[in-house]
Amino acid sequence: MSRHLSRFAGTQNLYSQRPRLAYVAQAARLSLGLVGAAGIVFLAASLARGVPLSLAEVRSLAQASALALVVSVGWPAATAVILGWQQRGLFAWRVSRGALAWPLIVGAILGMGVFLLPGADSVMPWFDRQRAVELGLPLAIGIHCALAFAPDDEPGLEVMLACPRPLAWALLERLAMIWAVFGVIGLAGTLAGMSAMPGQAGETALLRWIPPAALLSGIGAYTTLRTRVAAFGAAITAIIWFVFVFFSSVLLPNVPMIVPLNYLTPVIWPVHPYLQPDHLSGGDYGLNRLCVLLVGIGLVRLAARELRDSERVLLGASRRGRQAGG
Amino acid sequence: MHVTISQLSGIVAYEFRMHWRRRSLLVVTLAMTLITVVLAVVTAGEMGQDSMRQLVSQLDQEQGAHGIDVLTFTILFATWAPVGGALAFVLPVLVADTIPLDEQLRTRELLDSLPLAIGVYLAGKVAGVFMAAMTGIVFAAGATAISWWVFVGPYDLVSYLQMWLLGSGALIALNGSLAVLLAAGQPTRRRAALLIIMIWGVGVVALGSVLAGDSNLVAYLSPMRAPIIMRYTRFDAYSSTPVPFLSADTAQALAIGLIEVIIAALVVWSWMRRRAQRA
């Protein structure tokens, strides 16, 4: 048992064993900050010159961001997965299973099934059957992740904080459980869609729903942890889903837009969760999928970081408020 | 003061405070205000552009509308789309925890020991949510009305305020109340939010589009409240000043929504009464 407990420090322990890895992580965070700063400078310059950023300019920024995200988000995520696998005996999967909202799961399956039915697009002319999985499933996953862990609604919070296991594990194992269940549903839906509509490429079918699902999961989990209210996380997730689904073809570069949105729409496409394969070139679509996926994972990471400050988690007050005796 | 009225006003007053202190209403109100102010700035930038002038002249020619009608239409349309959406779909999820929170915070046992009728408790909770949300609406309406006036210029202020107060009031009274009542039996905030998301999802998709077909009756049962949401997005409504809130279809949607709320209230009231008898 003590051998297991000594591993609880997670990535910190890894860094203490291999200090160079800590420098890599620091450098990755720094590079992400630099890319962000460069993005703001680019946007400010475009506003100053009165001409929106071009597709090529945004592409180069997106490529730099993707690289920084791969190192700063993808690499720690991979490390976390390895650590999690090594310590899998310490996950409380049974408890996490209790956090699953079965009505939402059943609703997602039914919704996807109805949309996959032959003739669904003739009943709903606005609907494209190829999008049967990508429309509803990411929303269901996002809402589920928003409802997964809210400190104010967690009855055993104080006991969980007193355990030697970091609290973030509770969040991550619940998200993993949600992803496992919805992953199976999504894969089944993808296969069903491919057999119903044989022209589709498998990887495109998967890329249609996995990155938006990751992004909405991150948004849901992070908003809930930040605001402490699960309903708020769910509502924000739903709003973002709504905006990107219904304004999918408007929030694109080269689409005429009123001032000042014409400065913003050209820079949205790298993180547009519902960008369609035919909206931009294949390379740009791939870049978009990578960015969306990594931003989603990054938000999950930020959500887990929110749980590091146990005093804030328990009392809900800000650091400044606590210092002032609040 | 009569005890029942005193209890009712007490619940309303304290529910009002608690909702504002939970911050979610504050965030929604500020978001609605901010979005509208940004839209005012955007529209102000757009006013000098050719596309807007073309739209005005086109509407002048086609509909015989005056410049102020077109401007009012633009302002109301731009404002109502995000505000109506937020009130119809986001607010219900946020207020769904109103009654379940008493269970979650374990104040229910104390409340059950007080000489408080179930009807008064339910009415107080629903009215408290309405008052809290409407206060935010009044603030947002005032702030955004000024920003439109400052950035864009004179427009039909009466129609604008009427849209905020009557349109928003109707959506809060129908969707907000329905969410509070339908989630009343849930033991936690999480379950309440989940239930309302499910009901709203099914209601909007199934009642609003799939099952409705040509039936207005079925469509108006949906929490989408299409006639109310669409009221300020149709230019034909702007032929008179101020733009009237009530038309045949909004009145119909309002009546159907009210019936829904009353039925929900009766069901929840009898369920709570039964639960009290069987406890």
Next chain:
Amino acid sequence: MIEIHDLTKTYVGGVRALDGLDLEVGSGMFGLVGPNGAGKTTLMRILAGIIQPTSGTVRVFGHDLHTVAGRMAAKALLGYLPQDLGLYPNLTGREFLDYIAILKGITEAGERRRQIERLLEEVRLVDVADRKLKTYSGGMRRRIGVAQALLGDPKLLIVDEPTVGLDPEERVRFRNLLSEMAARCTIILSTHIVEDISHSCNDLAVISQGRALFRGAPADLIEQVRGHVWAITTAGERPAGDLMVVSTLQLQHGVQYRVLGAPASTDGALALEPSLEDGYIWLMRQRRGAA
């Protein structure tokens, strides 16, 4: 006056919390003790009109709790402090009391203010009355619970484990407060802390498995164990005989046991003056022996 006759409560799932309980409670302070799961909280909740009995009759000051009107009338006379009191974390102490006062039917704002100020003084929360309840300590939460129960000068005060979480000084204060209240209303005090009852009640009932095992004055319960309470000091081994150890005290050269029962030998055993706790434990032991 509270009259309980043949009261039974069976929960869904078949758990019988009360099993034909008969009890009459007059004015003054009435103590209710019993082991965990004895049915005390169920009885309290029935008296507070929160849950319904399965069978039997309950009348509170003449109001039949089987009817809605009777329950509402009884609730109007009631102050209730539940065992597990929840509070609204975003309200201040003063606001919470005002809210409960309104719901109790105190319609006059001035009267509410007067009562709240008086009670805040009595439970010593004046300094923190304008702080949000989420910042209150466990003891403060308990005291605000006590204050809300006393709002509206109730004729019947039902308090379930009121002194849990209070420090010794506050406990004494609260006991004195209850004793003062007992002069003008009926108080039902349910507790595990027998000491609270011995200090303040002149009438008590011991219930177990939904039935009353004992009903009478604390002195009568104490009398039952007289002659069976001993202090025995040994080198460390437990004293022999049909004994129940109530307390153990480690001394420098041995261990002193306080025991109930008949020791194998009374040599070196010192007969002690029994306490109410001894009486309670003796009664429960007798019952287990009989069962």
